[in-house]
Amino acid sequence: MAENSGADPAVEGKSEENAATGGTIIMVTVKTPKDKEEIAISEDASVSQFKEEISKRFKAKQDQLVLIFAGKILKDGDTLGQHGIKDGLTVHLVIKTAQNSGLSPNSSNAGTANPGSAANLGTSQGSGPSPAPSQPANLFTGFGDLSSLANLGMGSSNFMELQQQMQRQLMSNPEMLSQIMENPLVQNMMSNPDLMRQMIMANPQMQQLMERNPEISHMLNNPELMRQTMELARNPAMMQEMMRNQDRALSNLESIPGGYNALRRMYTDIQEPMFSAAREQFGNNPFSALGGNADSSGAQPSRTENREPLPNPWGPPDASSTGTGTTTTSTTTSTTPSVSNPLGIGSSSLGNGVFNSPGMQSLMQQISENPQLMQNMLSAPYMRITVTPENPPPPSSGLGSTPAAGTNPTQQQLMQQMLQMFAGGNASTQTPEVRFQQQLEQLSAMGFINREANLQALIATGGDINAAIERLLGSQPS
Amino acid sequence: MDSNGTAFPVQLYIYDLSRGMARQLSPIMLGKQLDGIWHTSIVVYGDEFFFGGVGISSCPPGGTMLGPPDTVVELGNTEVTEEIFMDYLSSLGETTYRGERYRLFEHNCNTFTNEVAQFLTGMKIPSYITDLPSEVLSTPFGQVLRPILDSIHIAPPGGNVINSQNNHS
Numbered sequence: 001m002a003e004n005s006g007a008d009p010a011v012e013g014k015s016e017e018n019a020a021t022g023g024t025i026i027m028v029t030v031k032t033p034k035d036k037e038e039i040a041i042s043e044d045a046s047v048s049q050f051k052e053e054i055s056k057r058f059k060a061k062q063d064q065l066v067l068i069f070a071g072k073i074l075k076d077g078d079t080l081g082q083h084g085i086k087d088g089l090t091v092h093l094v095i096k097t098a099q100n101s102g103l104s105p106n107s108s109n110a111g112t113a114n115p116g117s118a119a120n121l122g123t124s125q126g127s128g129p130s131p132a133p134s135q136p137a138n139l140f141t142g143f144g145d146l147s148s149l150a151n152l153g154m155g156s157s158n159f160m161e162l163q164q165q166m167q168r169q170l171m172s173n174p175e176m177l178s179q180i181m182e183n184p185l186v187q188n189m190m191s192n193p194d195l196m197r198q199m200i201m202a203n204p205q206m207q208q209l210m211e212r213n214p215e216i217s218h219m220l221n222n223p224e225l226m227r228q229t230m231e232l233a234r235n236p237a238m239m240q241e242m243m244r245n246q247d248r249a250l251s252n253l254e255s256i257p258g259g260y261n262a263l264r265r266m267y268t269d270i271q272e273p274m275f276s277a278a279r280e281q282f283g284n285n286p287f288s289a290l291g292g293n294a295d296s297s298g299a300q301p302s303r304t305e306n307r308e309p310l311p312n313p314w315g316p317p318d319a320s321s322t323g324t325g326t327t328t329t330s331t332t333t334s335t336t337p338s339v340s341n342p343l344g345i346g347s348s349s350l351g352n353g354v355f356n357s358p359g360m361q362s363l364m365q366q367i368s369e370n371p372q373l374m375q376n377m378l379s380a381p382y383m384r385i386t387v388t389p390e391n392p393p394p395p396s397s398g399l400g401s402t403p404a405a406g407t408n409p410t411q412q413q414l415m416q417q418m419l420q421m422f423a424g425g426n427a428s429t430q431t432p433e434v435r436f437q438q439q440l441e442q443l444s445a446m447g448f449i450n451r452e453a454n455l456q457a458l459i460a461t462g463g464d465i466n467a468a469i470e471r472l473l474g475s476q477p478s
Numbered sequence: 479m480d481s482n483g484t485a486f487p488v489q490l491y492i493y494d495l496s497r498g499m500a501r502q503l504s505p506i507m508l509g510k511q512l513d514g515i516w517h518t519s520i521v522v523y524g525d526e527f528f529f530g531g532v533g534i535s536s537c538p539p540g541g542t543m544l545g546p547p548d549t550v551v552e553l554g555n556t557e558v559t560e561e562i563f564m565d566y567l568s569s570l571g572e573t574t575y576r577g578e579r580y581r582l583f584e585h586n587c588n589t590f591t592n593e594v595a596q597f598l599t600g601m602k603i604p605s606y607i608t609d610l611p612s613e614v615l616s617t618p619f620g621q622v623l624r625p626i627l628d629s630i631h632i633a634p635p636g637g638n639v640i641n642s643q644n645n646h647s
Contacts, residue, residue: 071555071558
């Protein structure tokens with residue numbers, strides 16, 4: 001009967017089970033997201049007594065404490081015994097800080113708006129189709145970034161408006177653009193072709209363009225192409241490379257009789273309207289935002305069948321796709337397991353850690369460019385080969401039991417594909433010979449009869465015919 | 479009796495990142511049978527929550543690039559309301575589950591899921607999932623690949639990052 005819990009008159013009900021009755025003391029671990037403490041409490045204690053102890057230890061008010069055990073919220077009137085809380089068990093604690101889910105409003109300036117706004121756009125889109133029972137207001141407070149958006153004055157949850165504003169910010173600041181591209185979240189988003197297509201199609205100018213030029217909509221609807229584009233767009237460095245190759249290829253095209261006219265036609269019909277549409281939004285030539293293709297690539301027309309959607313609100317629009325080689329022969333990084341893609345892991349689903357680690361990235365690029373390097377790596381002493389076609393049980397000689405780099409050709413392919421997949425972007429999933437079949441034929445038609453050398457050159461250049469030709473000719477400028 | 483009637487079902491979504499290849503290749507490569515490379519997430523309040531290289535993310539259930547889950551485990555019901563849960567997630571996201579704290583072997587998506595599952599329901603996730611890193615590391619091949627794998631951050635695209643404040647340095 002004694003109010004053993006001190007000055008707290010808020011104990012309702014069950015007041016007969018207070019510590020004065022001399023229950024045994026148990027140690028209960030109270031765990032918050034940040035840390036945990038052990039609290040000694042009588043096993044007959046009520047929840048409110050428990051909370052009092054906790055509030056002293058955690059320096060929080062009792063009203064702010066939310067105790068959870070076994071999925072149930074412990075109410076003040078309950079007892080510990082009621083919930084089965086015994087010695088040594090863990091109770092979870094959440095300290096409510098404010099009604100706004102305790103998130104500090106983000107004073108976003110342009111700098112921090114980078115990943116923040118990226119998350120915002122994704123968030124506002126994600127919250128749209130979400131079937132969550134909570135109202136949008138709850139989501140706004142639940143995600144700190146959105147509440148920061150409100151602070152910015154961009155309180156609109158309309159995706160289109162957000163997009164427009166973001167674009168304007170982006171295009172006025174190329175630095176920010178490259179920063180955004182680096183952001184793993186953005187890269188994640190861009191690896192979702194459906195998402196990208198939606199975003200692009202939502203742009204009214206693109207829609208007009210598509211009406212005028214049905215090829216463009218055809219191209220947008222080609223998932224292969226979109227995926228290629230996404231991979232390119234994600235990796236600005238690689239894209240610059242691609243564009244340079246493209247430009248070289250195009251300059252070849254000019255030399256064909258009548259070719260120049262074809263180029264001009266392409267440009268005026270297709271590319272110019274796209275550029276104008278893009279320019280209206282971006283305020284300058286989209287290519288200059290890349291900050292790397294200063295000279296001719298800006299106005300350079302591209303091949304007809306490799307048209308990329310230009311107004312990419314998230315990043316550098318690439319008006320030049322991969323060469324015909326990689327487009328037609330590679331199966332890209334689909335995520336369904338197939339014979340040629342045994343691991344079935346899309347490089348996008350593997351995440352960005354591999355891409356983002358610069359050392360790793362350069363290593364992988366080197367490897368994919370130089371298969372000899374990979375062979376060396378594989379045959380290093382700690383990766384000794386033991387595999388016969390039947391599965392070997394224990395590894396011989398030390399640590400390695402990896403698929404042979406030299407013995408079993410199918411497993412060699414496997415390893416190669418695996419490593420190529422790790423390398424991302426220009427990864428393909430077939431053996432070089434199959435991949436470059438078309439290029440090989442073209443090369444031999446051009447008069448390069450040394451198939452071996454052709455293959456080597458193609459592997460080294462990743463399927464780019466013109467670069468391969470240059471290699472074969474001893475880096476003679478084309 | 480003490481329940482005020484609100485109970486939110488909690489589910490565990492299990493994905494095999496290797497799409498079946500681990501089941502086929504693991505005997506060859508690792509010398510032991512692994513049925514999958516498991517990535518898990520918690521689905522509650524109609525949203526899916528998971529931890530990856532970018533921090534704690536959320537999306538509509540099955541909304542990542544991984545598509546629908548391979549297995550769904552019912553973890554039971556929770557009385558925790560969404561508001562409390564988001565509070566909790568924010569605190570987690572500031573401390574132990576920031577994006578940079580992601581470690582493929584020791585502190586990955588399954589670590590997060592395990593903790594959240596215990597918070598919400600008191601139950602842990604199946605042990606074959608949490609045992610996976612140690613299973614891999616106990617093989618010679620796993621040890622060899624460890625430096626490479628350590629740098630991999632699995633972050634299935636399609637989610638929105640939950641952050642209470644943007645990364646301070």
